[in-house]
Amino acid sequence: MKKIDSTKRYEILRERMGNGDVDRRTFMGLLGAAGITTGVSGGIMVGMAQQARAAGTTLNFEGWGGVVSEALRKNAFDPYEAATGNTVVDSTFGGENEVLTKIKAAGNTDGHNILHSSGVSWYQRWVDAGYGSELNEANIPNLANVMEAIIAPFRAITPNSLSAVPYDYGTTGIAYNTKYVTKEEAEALGANLLLKKELKGKIGGWGDAANRAWYGALQSGQDPNNIEDWDAVWDKAREHRDLVLKYWSSGAELMDLLAKEEIYVTEAWSGRVAALQEQGHPIAYMDPKNGLAWMESMFVLKGSPMAEAEELLNFMLDPATSIAVAEGQKYPSSLDPNKVPMTDAIKALPAYDPTGKLANLVFRDPVTWNPLEKDYTAAWNRVAKGG
Amino acid sequence: MERRPWILLAPALVTIVMLVVVPMSFILVYSFYENIDLAVDRVAFQFSNWQALFLDNYYRIAIWKTLRLSVIVTVLAAVLGYIPAYFIAMTKFRQRWLLLLLLILPFWISFIIRTLSWIHILGNQGALNGLLQWLGVIDAPLQMMFTEATVIVGFLHVFLPYMILNVYVSLEGIDRNLEPAARTLGATPWQAFLEVTLPLSLPGLAAGCLLVFVLTGGSYVTPLILGGPSDYLFGNLIHDAVVSELNWPMGATLSFTLLVLLGAVVVAYSRLMGLNQLSKAFR
Secondary structure, three states: OEOOOHHHHHHHHHHHHHOOOOOHHHHHHHHHHHHHHHHHHHHHHHHHHHHHHHOOOEEEEEEOOHHHHHHHHHHHHHHHHHHHOOEEEEEEOOOHHHHHHHHHHHOOOOOOOEEEEEHHHHHHHHHHOOOEOOOOHHHOHHHHHEOHHHHHHHHHHOOOOOOEEEEEEEEEEEEEEOOOOOHHHHHHHHHHHHHOHHHOOOEEEEOOHHHHHHHHHHHOOOOHHHOOOHHHHHHHHHHHHOOEEEEEOOHHHHHHHHHOOOOOEEEEEHHHHHHHHHOOOOEEEEOOOOOEEEEEEEEEEOOOOHHHHHHHHHHHHOHHHHHHHHHHHOOOEOEOOOOOOOOHHHHOOOOOOOOOOOOOOEEOOHHHHHHHHHHHHHHHHHHHOOO | OOOHHHHHHHHHHHHHHHHHHHHHHHHHHHOOOEEEEOOEEEOOOOOHHHHHHHHOHHHHHHHHHHHHHHHHHHHHHHHHHHHHHHHHHHOOOOOHHHHHHHHHHHHHOOHHHHHHHHHHHHOOOOHHHHHHHHOOOOOOOOOOOOOHHHHHHHHHHHHHHHHHHHHHHHHHOOOOOHHHHHHHOOOOHHHHHHHHHHHHHHHHHHHHHHHHHHHHHOOOHHHHHHOOOOOOOHHHHHHHHHHHOOOHHHHHHHHHHHHHHHHHHHHHHHHHHOHHHHHHOOO
């Protein structure tokens, strides 16, 4: 079951209009109709949804929204619901800190089961906070097809049992509009393209503290996993801030800013750029040297119905499902290409690693980054606001 | 002591205590806790959060920006809101209820959607840029989004109905014969408005101003959606502390501070204007 509120419905419509699927007049009409429908049918729908959920177990899933959610809904959740009679209620978060704030405020994990969790850092945080579950890997036989290289960092944190299964990976590189920036210029400047003064007011950035610090390290010529001069990092972040029109905070916002040419260059998530390219926008993507790679997992929170959650994870890791989701969300699957043949569409995705070893991608080292997160997050929030 | 007034007041007092005083007390207590790491707090009685608040210029700048923007939005809302309120109150249009319905119609749509809608109006490929380009006024889109101006427009869009309704209620209560009486005594229409209608509608205007000021001062979503990096209010620092830094003790300190600041404005305003004057707006 897709939990969809009026805001989400609006975002979907907005994305479709951005893609050219609907014209402005139709958009406004649909927006009005959506508002009225929400008002009139909301109560009825809630009642019907409650009845439907009573038929099987309900799993609450929270993810990143946009094309990622659509790919999961279409290729994983709908077939899973049809096959099992269970229900997956999926919703969107702006980041896992939002979920952690809600859980902490409520004092329990009620209403939260599975998260499309970002990176090993967050895996460690959830586990350290006591919200990690213990997956029975015997119930997830498809885990055997997942790359060892992508499982290893998670197993290093919880050697006895996993709380999540790695599901996909990607990079945060640089997207640029080819009408205004040439490939040669982008490749020559690398991460410093984001500091090009001539593009002032047409530069964007991801407002995430760790990302800003990573790119500040690249721009100040440091190894992001071994930053020695944090002042230089924040100086570069300030230099970037003074050129920025908008820091984006979601994939949908990133796509909207690029598609509407509000900005010409920004850091970007590889899959979102691939989605824009598929829609015909003149947006190119490059990973600068030491660009940030990340892996995402499906994290099961403590207190969730484990058998059903494991069944869903196994279903999602089924090669056919995993490949269909990967093609939809534009992020390579965590399945080992040496064990599961990948399609040409996946092989063409940014960040795809045909070796299955991930040796060429640079991930954030949680041992280095996690202890510093409190400080660099607070520092970045100040820099972002002119500090 | 007479018990009857207290019995009559009891439901309201209990509600206020349970829904305002108790939660705010929790927040005040939390402000003395210590944040050890992200989302990890230690029960303590220490003043580091309050110390940071008073000694750090970062917070003072945010308070200044908040007060400044709240004043700008309030003044603009007062000017822009008075005109439609006056029109609705004075019109001879029989279906006046329809105008009032139009006024409250936007409340049916989510506040966030209403805010996001400005991207389609002021954006690079928005309606306004499209119109200007179609008319040949400009060749390339004007950069209008993600500025302080768009934040102000977003606030006005959302809060203007509060101002209009307050002023309307005040105007509606004015005796319709007063302006004609002033005219018969030689006043011009403008003089009649300035010296009769405007002073009598001030309680409604004052109530609307107070409401818009407080609502703006406590906002954070509008700057987040429509503003650029430097467009933020004190509420955005609370959002940062609670959601981004997972530092609830600091978030509690900032929340309590905002409550005290806005509460002080309400108290000062009521002393200045007289709360009994404001209540006249609703008679």
